[in-house]
Amino acid sequence: MKAVLMTAPGNPEVLQLQDVANPSVSVGETELVVRLRAAGVNPIDTKLRKRGTFYPDQMPAILGCDGAGIVEAVGTGVKKFRVGDEVYFCNGGLGAHQGNYAEYTTVDERFAAHKPTSVSFAEAAAAPLVLITAWEALYERGRLEPGEKVLIHAGAGGVGHVAIQLAKLKGANVCTTVSSQEKADFVKQLGADYPILYKQTDFAQAALDWTGGEGVDLAFDTVGGETFHKTFPAVRIYGDIVTILEPDANTVWKIARNRNLRIGLELMLTPMLQGILEAQQHHADILAECAKYIDAGKLKIHVSQELPLAEAAKAHQLIESGSTTGKIVLVI
Template identity: 35%
Template structure:
């Protein structure tokens, strides 16, 4: 089969197309004929060599998101049959092979059925970003209808799902954006209001949109240095949930405001001995809410799998809105 392999770390031009052996599923695994995958920040970070502890051995096949058709099943697989449409997590980290290939294998627990109302390209945009947003909004922040919520990066890969999940609770949701086009998209996703972080100060939009000295919950899909803005915007005793925390600026505000800071890394079960069933439940919820129309993936652009270099370049561009998808 053809695979797009990283043999060294670097820019988006490090991908090489190679002919490799088609994998065979173990007893509890499913062989998926890849129809589509999508780019997540973790894919770019591994490609660049920024996450050595999470990176697979080189040469490596990257990308965690997968959507496609079941081509073969292991002897103990009970949930799926050949020909089923599935989406989920392929891996692309540590010992788990990724989805940048014609076929990939993955544990049946890491898959769910593709909702009937979406195609493979949309399904491939769901797994990591959708699961991360679910963890942030539902499991960690437990957002309620009476909450005032700020979502940083409201039209990003995770952010656009977070806006939809938060809005579905009935909460007032303010999304930070960087352009009028992104503001329109955030409104379409359910944001009550938007704030342009390039032209408006944290103090200004917090005073305008939050009525209790700050937002009850801040969903920070940017993290790191942006956490300082989150700590400024959140109300005393409030909750900040983020995906990035290699540095925590303004720790004084954490103490002064008695804040809760919760961190999310969806793929923890792939990196530890935590049960994969947590991811299975998340995928089922994602499928259910997508089927019901509560959430819908926002796709920026679609590339051929062979154009993975261009896809990664687009995914890292600041003008991107939603997810970048590759189809096979």
Template identity: 40%
Template sequence: MSQAAMQALIVESAGAPFTAVQLPRPVAGPGQVLVRILASGVNPLDTKIRAGQAGHARHPLPAVLGLDLAGVVEAVGAGVTAFAPGDEVYGMTGGVGGLQGSLAQYAAVDADLLARKPAALSMREAAALPLVFITAWEGLVDRARVQPGQKVLVHGGAGGVGHIAVQIARALGAQVYATGSAAQKAIIEGYGATAIDHATTSVAQYVDQYTAGEGFDVVYDTVGGTVLDDSFLAARTYGGHVVSCLGWGVHALAPLSFRAATYSGVFTLLPLLTGKGRAHHGEILREAARLADAGKLCVRLDARHFTLGSAIDAHRAIETGTAKGKLVVEIAGN
């Protein structure tokens, strides 16, 4: 009997548009879950992989892209007891490291990478969450170990990782401040942070204004470049901690060392690339579901809707900087 087929999008070569294809429907192997995908989150990394500019993602083309998904369990493989057919799930499950991505009707994924979808969130909202939440959580909780009452500064507080980091830090009981543009002030304040206009306020000015010159207990850089250098200048003397998920380039550590402060990098893809630590990603997404269902976490979505047929438009929105929140491709026919 022939294997069932599914619709999917593949990228044949760097910079190429998507090609709609029919692929064999995957089968859940031992430790895997077959997910019927209802929504595929789109991230800036997806666009870089399609452009051939993300060697660190180790995703050779041609390939199916898409890191994040939300959907319904269709079947489970041998040894899987945490999920059953019909469960609504979400996760960051592929699209790097040669693992099939989520721009398809089905994916067979490692059960450890999944969690049950928050009841309070739609499939679109859930699909937008995994990569950015895991990245924010690993920085604030796993690396910086944020405590109640600490002062936390998030650079890029209206961005994908940034607006989630603000909400996590607030939920942990921190006093939260976030940089952004003047146009983003209302967005940042809507998530409970004090907004800082990065264009009109120097590091020295906001460190003096909000910490009496002492510096912030934790600084999370979600922007990279010179903002990471600014982060070193904003860390609290004796014990301040800087975290970055975009620690590219060459940076002088002396300003941080002179404060007796510390630095950690976050590389969210490691469990997908190495196979190690995947269960922790599932644990983190269970924390996300707990916060969302408690009304302490929401995700900012772009109002536009995309399908497999218009997925390239979602990529172009990210590439041109016109996205107004997270973008999601809805998988028709599922």
């Protein structure tokens, strides 16, 4: 099969399309062989390409956590899927289990969900990592309740644009930071109540003004760095802030402490990295629920660009430019 191999850490050019052996058809009892039709590209892919995977002794590696495709073969113990079923999932791509920049892969049936029927394979492949991240951050770490006010950073980005929609589905009011009027218009279409043009406006003050000086109930940081601690004053006393980035060593915690903020850390890769089967199954359950929302027209995944598998390096370059809206997908 064709696959994009990362032979060593480095620039996007280390990603090369090569011929490799197909995954074995004699799969384990609960495994599926999937003929991939698309693979989502995420910032974690670019980070692993630059610095090396979590398993540097297992090279070369095939990156790509997100995949969507058609079940080609099933193990003897598979109960949930049949050959020909369309599936989507977040599995592999961290350096141990094969990722999805390839024509075929294997995935345990417990970690996959039926693909939403109303969208393309490209849209489905763009969805898993960002859906799970936003779902866990808002609903589980942030304990979002109907009627609450939420600040979502980078609302036009991959995680941000689905976070807006999930927050609205919960009945929350949403303000979100964006870099341009074009992106402000985009997030309004997703349901955002108040886009904040952060290059022109102090976003913390804007959020305070929006909430009558009280602060939002929950802030969701998808940017990291100084944005994290600059968000503290925008959150109400005893409120929540959840970040998907590791807090910087220079983070000033005083305002967070004085406001008694509850800090949540969200890394949806933990179950894969730690081998926590129950949590990986929970991720598949989240995807199954989101598929219902997608097919009901209540949740949309925005794919800004589709590229052929051979142009994985270009996809990484686009993500690293920092100006993309929604998601980039490799079509296989």
